Amino acid sequence: MSFLNRLIEVVVVSMATGTVVAGTILLGLGVGAADPTAPQAAVTRPLKSVAEFSSIAETGARSRALFTEAAKVITDPRCMNCHPANRTPTQGDDMHTHVPFIDAGASGIGERGVVCTSCHRSENTPLAGSRLRSIPGATPWLLAPASMSWQGLTLGGICRQLKDPARNGDRTMAEILQHLATDHLVGWAWHPGEGRRPAPGTQREFGALVAAWIDTGAECPE
Amino acid sequence: MSFTLNVNGTTHAVEVDGDTPLLWVLRDVIGLTGTKFGCGIAMCGACTVHLDGMAVRACVTPVETVGTAAVTTIEAIGATDEGARVQKAWLDEEVVQCGYCQSGQIMSAAALLAVNPSPSDADIDAVMAGNICRCGTYPRIPAAIKQAATELASGEGR
Ligand code: FES
Ligand code: FES
Helix, strand or coil, X not given: CCHHHHHHHHHHHHCCCCCHHXXXXXXXXXXXXXXXXXXXXXXXXXXXXHHHHCCCCCHHHHHHHXXXXXXXXXXXXXXXXXXXXXXXXXXXXXXXXXXXXXXXCCCCCEECCEEHHHCCCCCCEEXXXXXXXXXXXXXXXXXXXXXXXXXXXXXXXXXXXHHCCCCCCCCCHHHHHHHHHHCHHHHHCXXXXXXXXXXXXXXXXXXXXXXXXXXCCCCCCC | XXXXXXXXXXXXXXXXXXXXXXXXXXXXXXXXXXXXXCCCCCXXXXXXXXECCEEEEHHHCEHHHCCCCEEECCCCHHHCHHHHHHHHHXXXXXXXXXXXXXXXXXXXXXXXXXXXXXXXXXXXXXXXXXXXXXXXXXXXXXXXXXXXXXXXXXCCCC
16 A cells, blocks of 8 residues: 555544545545546446437437437536536536635636646646546646536536527537537546546547437427 | 756756656755655645746646746745745745645745736635645735735835
């Protein structure tokens, strides 16, 4: 066992009666952090293919079902953590507040003096001797704009926001598809670095679902 | 692998693996031990140094990503205007308790003042939240940053 892990154990024991906040500040590890003794194999969470929705005869209902399937990715913590309700990212599969506390500001890259790139590089950075296996990274590494916050919205709310040029960065539906299906930072969700569970399916499968949703009228669930 | 680093204005040739964190190159290879190890996972701020004036956590900065960027550590921050004011304010306010976190605190404070010479309380909180102090010097840190900002604005103090 490494020195750091021993240290963390001691801290955890000594913090057992402390507050949740103190424990989080010290460790910052939610359920998203992998158990170091667990096997490395990635958990596979498949997405249904577009073809599996062809039995839904009514186009609007099919569109809503396609979006709901694609939303397994959209609502995954790998995506939601950087679409928070405020300007502070969350982390881990339990989507706890980012440690250290970060105000990404209007720019989405952090306040002047401490920015995302103070810790996040252009690639995931593996860490040795820690329960936190890696620091995530991609270029650019930034928070979604405030108009694109997802946490706290219903699926229908997220869907309507995606379609609304006033909130989606003035994108057409073709541009939304291109962003979701090919964007590098979106793609990070399937290559999130050691110790993090990837988003369901693959970016290609996700893109196909989004394309089919748009083709069927981009209907939104309630 | 060989890397040529520009640290505090001096060129250092080092022979290390590319994924070695900058922190360990600074401390163990170059011998600049003012920069501290606290957590190794970007959560405490003790290892903060500047790359081209921007605060970064040296514990999660692989040396192969540094390139030609100018590395500034606590040993040389006093040569900058902001660093000198921050160090003086730290002494005046008697910020330090055990001192372990303070290299990182000062490096973050200097980076803040370099881009935001008159920070509000919220600006200070936003930037300094990433630097943890087990001794609880938190109330004195913003007071010292405010003093340094005032002295920077008025040109006094150095
Ligand atoms: S040692 Fe680098 S942030 Fe704690
Ligand atoms: S002064 Fe002791 S940890 Fe900050």
